[in-house]
Amino acid sequence: MNQKLTPSTAMLLIIPPLLWAGNAVVGRMVSELIPPITLNFFRWAIAFAILLPFGFSIFRKGSGLWQSRKRFALLGLLGIGLYNALQYMALHTSTPINVTLVGASMPVWMLLVGTLFFKTKVAGKQVAGAVLSVGGVLIVLGHGDLQQLLALQFVIGDLFMVVASIVWAFYSWLLIQSTDTEALRRSWATFLLAQISFGVVWSGALAAGEWTLTTSQIQWGWPLAAALIYVVVGPAIIAFRCWGLGVQRAGPSTAGFFNNLTPLFAALMSSAFLREMPHGYHAVAFALIVSGIILSSRR
Known part of the structure; x- marks a missing residue:
């Protein structure tokens, strides 16, 4: 596995948290x-329809999809069926800022999962990088004020996000297990479509359970339609493509630190929508997060 962090790899890993920050805001809005x-089921069902013309060859005999069906069934369960469903559930009772705060624990879970289940060693620089990166996130969440940070309150939705972060850590590590055939790896569309x-199927089964056990309703309209377009094209297709390629290049442990850019992007988006200029603490937080990324990825 190549652990070197090149500018192109860094860009691949920056795009997903940018799109995921918007995903948290949109998920709360709808x-x-x-x-x-x-919502998670519709998101991936539409993504499946979009990618099908580009990757339909995986359903042909000998493509390797059925040979690796257990692996892709697990990737589909973790990355498609569970992670975003848990995140959207979290946004029903929690705020985007709290959800991104809990998601900032990603580097810690990446290191723990890699050590306990994938026999990787944790370097001291990775621990130091995690401390710096999480510190930057805390500065954003507290607006540079310790009292505001201590006043944050957590709800059941935050627990859903903890589980989601652990699920995503397993998904990211499984991405780099090279057991796929060349036919599936030949195109990003085929590899992502294999997971979707x-x-x-997983997300459809979970959605069926949701409608069976709850009094669910959908309020159709342009706001929901616009939200679906965004979460499908941006956080789903584009972000998953960039994340998958970035993880393969840099490794899950290094990639996990980039997830801490999500709350920073969320804060900047809020500033833009509210026409507020960024503050000094945004610059400090950005410096800490980037320092954590650079430190953890150094050879």
């Missing part, structure tokens, strides 16, 4: 319009 697990094919 939380009253559509049930969370159903199983993930849609």
Whole structure:
């Protein structure tokens, strides 16, 4: 595995947290319009339809999809069926800022999962990088004020996000297990479609359970339609493509630190929408997060 962090690899790993920051905001905005697990199902069902013309060859005999069906069924369950469903569930009772705060624990879970289940060693620089990066996130969340940080309150949605972060750590480590055939790796569309094919089944089953056990309703309209377009094209297709390629190049441990850019991007988006200029603490936080990324990825 190549652990060197090149500018192109860094860009690949910056795009997903930028799009995921918007995903948290949009997910909160439509939380009253559509049930969370159903939103996740529609998201991936539409993504499946978009990618099908580009990767339909994986369904042909000998493509390798059925040979690796257990692996892709697991990737689909973790990355497609569970992670975003848990995140959308979290946004029903928590705020985007709290959700991104809990998601900032990603580097820690990446290191723990890699050590306990994938027999990787944790270097001291990775621990130091995690401390710096999380410190930058805390500065953003507290707006540079310790009292505001201590006043943050957590709810059940934050627990959902903890589970989601652990799920994503397993997903990221499984991405680099090179057991796929060349036919599946030949195109990013085929590799992602292979995961979505199983993930849609998982998310559909979970959505069916949601409608069976709850009094779910959908309020159709342009706001929901626009939200679906964004979460499908941006956080789903583009972000997953960039994340998968970035993880393969840099490794899950290094990639996990980039996830801490999500709350920073979320804060900057809020500033833009509210027409507020960024503050000094944003610059400090950005410096700490980037320092953590650079430190953890150094040879």
